Amino acid sequence: MMWGGYGYGMPWGFGFGWIGFLFMILFWGTLIFLAIRVIGGLFPPTAASGRGKSQTARNILDERYARGEITQDEHRRMLKDIQQ
DSSP states (O other), X not given: OOOSSOSTTOTTTTTSHHHHHHHHHHXXXXXXXXXXHHHXXXXXXXXXXXXXXXXXXXXXXXXXXXXXXSOHHHHHHHHHHHHO
């Protein structure tokens, strides 16, 4: 009977030694990575999570004002309309 992890037990990499162990780690790491990517793709980011950028009416209005598409008076008037 053999002790120390050698023999019929094949504890590290199904009998291929350290190379089998490394391939086993690579295999499971890839499998876990792909599972995380698939599950993450099923649930798109939301504004509440902070990852997605929410385009609210206020943000769009501020961007238009910053680009010079509307005047300050128009911005104030439209902002008042949005807040009501």
